[in-house]
Amino acid sequence: MGIMTASARAVKPRFPFFDLQVQFATIREEVMQAVEAVFDSQQFIQGPQVEVLEKEVGAYVNAPFAVACASGTDALYLALLAQGVGPGDEVITTPFTFVATAGSIARTGATPVFVDISPDTFNINVELIEKSITSKTRAIIPVHLFGLAADLSPILEFAAKYKLAVIEDAAQGIGATYHGQKVGNIGNFGCFSFFPSKNLGCAGDGGMVTARDPEMAKRLRLLRAHGSKAKYHSEIIGTNSRLDTLQAAILSVKLRHLDTWTSARQERAKIYRQLFAERKIGDAITLPTAASDYGHVYNQYVIRSKHRDSLRDYLQDQGVPTAIYYPEPLHLQPAFSYLGYQAGSMPESEAACEESLALPIYPELRREDQEHVVEAIAEFRNSQSKSTGRN
Ligand SMILES: *Cc1c(COP(=O)(O)O)cnc(C)c1O
Numbered sequence: 001m002g003i004m005t006a007s008a009r010a011v012k013p014r015f016p017f018f019d020l021q022v023q024f025a026t027i028r029e030e031v032m033q034a035v036e037a038v039f040d041s042q043q044f045i046q047g048p049q050v051e052v053l054e055k056e057v058g059a060y061v062n063a064p065f066a067v068a069c070a071s072g073t074d075a076l077y078l079a080l081l082a083q084g085v086g087p088g089d090e091v092i093t094t095p096f097t098f099v100a101t102a103g104s105i106a107r108t109g110a111t112p113v114f115v116d117i118s119p120d121t122f123n124i125n126v127e128l129i130e131k132s133i134t135s136k137t138r139a140i141i142p143v144h145l146f147g148l149a150a151d152l153s154p155i156l157e158f159a160a161k162y163k164l165a166v167i168e169d170a171a172q173g174i175g176a177t178y179h180g181q182k183v184g185n186i187g188n189f190g191c192f193s194f195f196p197s198k199n200l201g202c203a204g205d206g207g208m209v210t211a212r213d214p215e216m217a218k219r220l221r222l223l224r225a226h227g228s229k230a231k232y233h234s235e236i237i238g239t240n241s242r243l244d245t246l247q248a249a250i251l252s253v254k255l256r257h258l259d260t261w262t263s264a265r266q267e268r269a270k271i272y273r274q275l276f277a278e279r280k281i282g283d284a285i286t287l288p289t290a291a292s293d294y295g296h297v298y299n300q301y302v303i304r305s306k307h308r309d310s311l312r313d314y315l316q317d318q319g320v321p322t323a324i325y326y327p328e329p330l331h332l333q334p335a336f337s338y339l340g341y342q343a344g345s346m347p348e349s350e351a352a353c354e355e356s357l358a359l360p361i362y363p364e365l366r367r368e369d370q371e372h373v374v375e376a377i378a379e380f381r382n383s384q385s386k387s388t389g390r391n
Contacts, residue, residue: 015360015369017321020196022364023261027253034249046225047245053252054208057192060255061174063185063210065217068243069224072171072193075207076104076141078241079189082211082219083165085110085138092132093141093169094124095330095341096349101143101169102330110138112339114331116346120289122302122356123150125348129158139165142187144173146325147199147265147297148290149183156187167191171207174200175262177295184210194243194251199265199299200258202247264363265298271367272301272359275374284381285311300325301361308355311380318376323358 024031034049041047050068058066069075085091087109093101095114102112115132118125122145129140140159142150152166159166166187170176174192176183184190192198194206211217219236222229227238269288276282286304290296302325305311312322329349331341343350359373 011317011319013321014319014372015321015366017323017358017360018197018362019364020201023362027257030253031250034253035246038246038249041245044245045242047248049245049248049252050243053243053248053255056252056255057208058210060258061170061182061184061190061210063190063212065211065214065220067209067211067217067220067224068248069207069209069220070241070243071205072169072191072195072198072207073100073104074224074239074241075171075191075193075209076100076167076169077107078220078223078239079167079191079209079211080104080108080110080139081223082209082216083139083167083188085165088136089138090134090136091139091141092124092129092137094143094349095332095346096122096326096352097143097145097169097330098171098326099330099333099335100171101141102336105141106336111136112330112336113137114339114341114346114349116348117352119304119348119351121148121151122146122352123148124155126151126154129155133158133162133164137162137164139167141167141169143169143171144176144183146288146302147172147176147299148288149173149176149178149294149296152178152183152186159187165189171195171198172299173297174198175258175295176297179293180295185212188212188216194247197299199262199297200251200254202251202254204244204247206243206247206251208243261363262297265361266296268361268363268365268370269296269298269301271370272361272374275370276377279374279378281374281378281381284384285377298361300358302356302358304352304355305357306355307380307384308357311377312357314380314383315373315376318372318379320373320376321360325356325358327353329353 054066089110105112170184171193190210192208194202227234227236
């Protein structure tokens with residue numbers, strides 16, 4: 001677990017950072033019916049609900065092909081394998097993301113090459129990409145972090161110029177748009193996670209890869225099930241990465257509500273912005289930004305503060321739950337030390353790890369809770385400016 005100083009004071013949060021219970025209460029009947037149907041059929045592996053979900057998610061993001069798999073991590077791994085990425089190859093991504101993005105690259109035997117982020121979006125800095133491309137580069141994995149699309153146009157241009165695949169890590173971005181187009185359908189592959197805390201979460205682990213090329217879709221289907229089309233006959237080496245029928249059935253139910261939930265997240269982001277503006281604390285913290293042609297889906301609402309750790313402690317004392325995504329950049333973690341990156345090499349990612357703080361955001365978050373969050377941050381700001389003599 002994280003730093004214990006704040007939690008040692010053991011102030012109970014006034015409301016949860018994230019609440020799956022309230023959401024489940026609204027869909028309990030529908031979910032339980034779908035679950036019962038799977039039990040009645042006893043078709044737990046590759047039941048018809050899996051293909052139904054593939055069609056629905058494909059239609060949702062406008063991708064011609066969608067292949068369900070066991071997790072978002074595997075979605076990335078399978079996309080890389082389908083593209084033929086392996087030992088000796090390099091794949092570009094950022095170090096300010098969940099470990100799975102770079103871990104999946106390493107799992108293929110390829111080398112992750114980190115490119116720093118833009119401080120305002122937390123996404124890959126497209127200005128820095130081209131100088132990291134070598135003759136070994138095979139793919140770029142832009143991450144749509146926190147639900148905000150990466151700047152895909154220049155990435156697609158580099159990809160065309162250097163013949164690279166673009167594999168979108170859309171684990172946090174289902175429904176997010178870039179110039180009006182849903183992410184996950186813009187690069188060659190889109191990788192989605194159905195981990196419970198994602199905007200579309202199942203009752204365990206689950207994932208989906210979307211593809212634009214029918215040949216790639218075929219390879220993905222082979223790869224996720226032992227390289228086999230027919231039982232006990234393998235055409236290529238694959239793995240076991242199927243999505244459970246149960247998860248598919250649950251996800252189909254939840255997908256029907258996704259747009260409503262996404263709007264509710266966006267509405268809460270708007271309320272935070274209004275409340276912060278009313279309190280005039282925009283100078284003390286930085287709010288998430290999104291250009292008008294980006295549809296942010298707010299899987300997380302992440303602010304920045306130069307006094308992040310003391311702010312977090314203060315909020316904890318006020319019963320305001322927060323979280324840190326991510327406390328340590330990937331290039332400085334032991335698992336990636338073999339790549340030889342030094343502290344200071346990715347300054348914006350390193351700063352984001354020190355300064356970013358996620359505030360509660362979910363469709364059912366109450367306005368009074370948001371007011372409490374903003375009030376507590378305003379109090380912290382006032383106590384800070386008193387103690388430093390600033391105003
Ligand atoms: C959650 C997540 C993943 C991995 O998804 P799992 O389903 O947990 O394996 C990959 N990338 C990012 C950015 C994520 O947030």
